[in-house]
Amino acid sequence: MAGKRTDMERQLTKAIVESPLSLNQLAARCGVDVSVLSRFARGERTMTLPTAARVAKVLGLELKPAKRRPKKG
Numbered sequence: 001m002a003g004k005r006t007d008m009e010r011q012l013t014k015a016i017v018e019s020p021l022s023l024n025q026l027a028a029r030c031g032v033d034v035s036v037l038s039r040f041a042r043g044e045r046t047m048t049l050p051t052a053a054r055v056a057k058v059l060g061l062e063l064k065p066a067k068r069r070p071k072k073g
Contacts, residue, residue, distance in 0.1 A: 005043065008063070012052060015059045016041050030054045 005013070016037060019026060023041070027034040032051055039045040047055070049063075056063050 007066075008052075009040075009046070012047075012056060012059075012061070013041055013043070015061055016055065019059055026055070026058060029058045 016023075016026065021029070023034050023037050027037050030037075030051075031054060036045070036047065036051065037055070040047050053063055
């Protein structure tokens with residue numbers, strides 16, 4: 001099991017599930033195996049950052065760093 005999902009994982013999962021493309025179409029456009037997308041969408045596995053970036057690009061999303069909160073010191 002992938003464990004607790006990050007905000008980025010939740011957003012990417014939502015974009016995959018809500019995409020008008022089938023998982024097969026999305027996988028073909030991203031150059032990844034459909035099983036990777038399927039298992040990620042079901043919360044069974046994580047994705048590498050390069051794979052997530054390819055999926056995001058095809059879905060019209062942009063991966064960028066989150067704003068960091070100042071450290072308490």
